[in-house]
Amino acid sequence: MEQIIFRPKLYKFDTLKAFTDEFKVGGSDLILTNKYIYDPYSDNNKCGAQMIYQEEFGGGEPTDTMVDAIIAEASKKHFERVIAIGGGTVIDIAKVLSVSDGGSVDSLYDHKDSIKKLHQLIIIPTTCGTGSEVTNISIINRTRLGVKMGLTSENMFADYAVLVPELLAKLPLKVFGASSIDALVHAVESSLSPKATVYTKLMGYKAIEMIITGYQKLVSEGMDKLPQYMGDFLTASNMAGFAFGTAGCAAVHALSYPLGGTYHVPHGESNYALFTGVLYKYMEKKQDGEIAHLNAYLAELLHCDVKNVYTELENLLNHILTKKPLHEYGVTEADIPVFTDNVIATQGRLTANNFVPLSRDDILDIYKKLY
Numbered sequence: 001m002e003q004i005i006f007r008p009k010l011y012k013f014d015t016l017k018a019f020t021d022e023f024k025v026g027g028s029d030l031i032l033t034n035k036y037i038y039d040p041y042s043d044n045n046k047c048g049a050q051m052i053y054q055e056e057f058g059g060g061e062p063t064d065t066m067v068d069a070i071i072a073e074a075s076k077k078h079f080e081r082v083i084a085i086g087g088g089t090v091i092d093i094a095k096v097l098s099v100s101d102g103g104s105v106d107s108l109y110d111h112k113d114s115i116k117k118l119h120q121l122i123i124i125p126t127t128c129g130t131g132s133e134v135t136n137i138s139i140i141n142r143t144r145l146g147v148k149m150g151l152t153s154e155n156m157f158a159d160y161a162v163l164v165p166e167l168l169a170k171l172p173l174k175v176f177g178a179s180s181i182d183a184l185v186h187a188v189e190s191s192l193s194p195k196a197t198v199y200t201k202l203m204g205y206k207a208i209e210m211i212i213t214g215y216q217k218l219v220s221e222g223m224d225k226l227p228q229y230m231g232d233f234l235t236a237s238n239m240a241g242f243a244f245g246t247a248g249c250a251a252v253h254a255l256s257y258p259l260g261g262t263y264h265v266p267h268g269e270s271n272y273a274l275f276t277g278v279l280y281k282y283m284e285k286k287q288d289g290e291i292a293h294l295n296a297y298l299a300e301l302l303h304c305d306v307k308n309v310y311t312e313l314e315n316l317l318n319h320i321l322t323k324k325p326l327h328e329y330g331v332t333e334a335d336i337p338v339f340t341d342n343v344i345a346t347q348g349r350l351t352a353n354n355f356v357p358l359s360r361d362d363i364l365d366i367y368k369k370l371y
Contacts, residue, residue, distance in 0.1 A: 004199035005246045007157040008123070008134050010238070015166045016041040016085075016124075023122065023160075025049050030079035030119075032070070032094045033086050037126050041166060050077050054090050060264055061148075062092050063141045064105045075102040081120040084158075085167070087179070088130040088267060091123055092138040095156045105140060108151060115153040123158040126167045128233035129179025129268050131186050131241020133161035141261050147346050148257040163238060165231040173223060176233075177321030178268030183237040184211045184317075185252050185271045190244035192282070192290050192355040197246070204243035205297060210236035212301045212316065219319045250354045251278045254347035255366060258339040263329045272323055276310045277370045285356045326371045336367045 013019045025031075025047040031038070035053045038045075045051065052073055058066040074097050084094030096108065098121040108115060123133040132138075136156040141148045171179075184207075190196060191204035214229050214236070255278065256270035265273070282291055295309050304312040314323060331339075340363045343351070351358065358366075 001197070002246065003197045004203070004242065006242070007136070007245075008159060008161040010134070010161050010163070012163040014164070016164055017043065019124065019162055019164055020047045023162075025083065028078075028080045029083055030074060030077055030081070030097070031083045031085060032090055032097065033084070034090065037167065038085055040170075049083070050079055054086065054093065060089070061141060061260065061267060062089050062139070063143050065143060067093050067096055067105045067140060071097065071100050071102060071104070074100070079119065081122060083122045083124070085124045085126060087125070087127040087175070088132060088139075091125065091130060091132050092140065094121060094123065095132075095136075095138040095158075096140075096151070099153065099155055105142070105151075106144070109142070109149070112151060112153060115155050117155040121156075121158045122160045122162060124162045124164055124167065125234070125237070127171060127175060127179035128168060128230065128237040129182035131183060131237050131239075131244065133158060134238065134241040135245040139267075146261070147342060148261040149346060150349060161238070163234055165234055168230045168234060169227055171230070173226070174321065176226065176230075178266050178272070180211060180214075180233050180237070180268075181272045181275075181317060181321055182268030183233070183240045184208065185268075185275055186240040186244040186249060187211070187236075188275075188279075188294065189249045189252055189353070190240070190247040191294060193244075193247040193250060193353040194355075195247040195353060196243075196290070200243040200247040203239040204247070207236040207240040207243065208297070209301060210239075212298075215316055215320055219316065248350070248353035250350055251281075251358055251363075251366075254343050254350040255339070255363065257347060258335075258342045259326065259329060259331065262335070262339075263331065265329050269321065272317065272321060273326060273329070273370065274366070276314055277366045279310055280369075281358065281362055281366050282355045285358075285362075289355075291355055326367065331371065333371065336364060336371065339367055340364045 027048045029049040031049045057069045098119045137150045137152045187204040187207035255274045260270040299306045299309045302312045
């Protein structure tokens with residue numbers, strides 16, 4: 001059994017300039033980024049790299065039509081390395097660019113077993129949530145099929161993952177909240193996964209500790225102190241990425257995808273909407289094993305009794321991002337069985353990592369209780 005996947009080489013620099021100097025970024029590189037993220041730190045792109053700005057091709061999370069348009073634009077250029085500087089959308093698209101021969105996203109899904117790395121890939125995350133700088137999965141909303149799906153390949157790992165805390169200095173509070181809660185979910189789900197190992201749990205539990213204690217400091221000292229703790233959240237997100245890159249995510253992610261795909265709820269926020277609902281369901285079915293260890297660990301961090309741990313966890317998280325019932329996102333009662341069947345039909349890759357198996361009735365009940 002593989003214990004932990006350390007595929008990309010991991011680097012950290014204080015500034016973007018330190019990275020571009022060390023990696024000798026230049027005209028043979030293609031940077032995929034967002035203008036508002038890159039320009040304030042790039043010194044007018046003096047490194048001379050070729051540029052694609054993701055927002056020029058659409059907003060929100062990556063869709064098949066957005067990615068196809070960016071593939072077409074990249075096909076007009078000649079480059080050796082793809083450098084992603086951005087959040088989850090930019091990172092997921094860059095992984096596709098590194099293996100794309102100019103064909104459509106659908107063709108990659110149809111031939112995923114024969115995907116080959118065509119360009120070296122460097123990923124620099126600018127949120128503290130995805131952890132996907134160290135994973136080999138790209139999540140794309142396949143609008144032609146009406147579902148979010150993961151595309152995975154050994155050849156979609158980055159060659160280098162680079163942490164640059166400077167790039168998170170102006171991260172909006174709502175984006176910080178959604179992305180950091182996403183990292184917390186990664187850490188929790190990977191720790192509960194049947195694929196978890198002592199190494200992934202070392203990363204996962206440390207990430208949980210760093211995120212929760214970071215939140216507690218922000219609640220105590222004020223959200224204006226966030227910049228001084230951003231490096232810690234970035235590191236925690238990265239550690240959670242290593243953990244779920246091996247052990248996987250599970251039902252929280254699986255149940256969140258229909259919500260995000262149908263009502264365009266940001267990924268981290270949709271995960272939060274399902275987070276404790278899934279944990280409560282696990283506890284209905286099995287109260288011993290790893291979940292007992294997790295709950296005791298959380299209770300110690302939250303200074304509460306184990307029986308109140310999920311309530312206190314939500315109380316803390318609500319200071320960072322307010323949880324909403326599903327109906328406030330537009331979900332209807334008629335959506336609930338549709339979402340349930342969608343999860344069963346399309347998210348087996350994730351539900352295989354559940355702490356305990358969840359039946360159709362279990363999934364339906366989670367959605368109903370959160371509605």
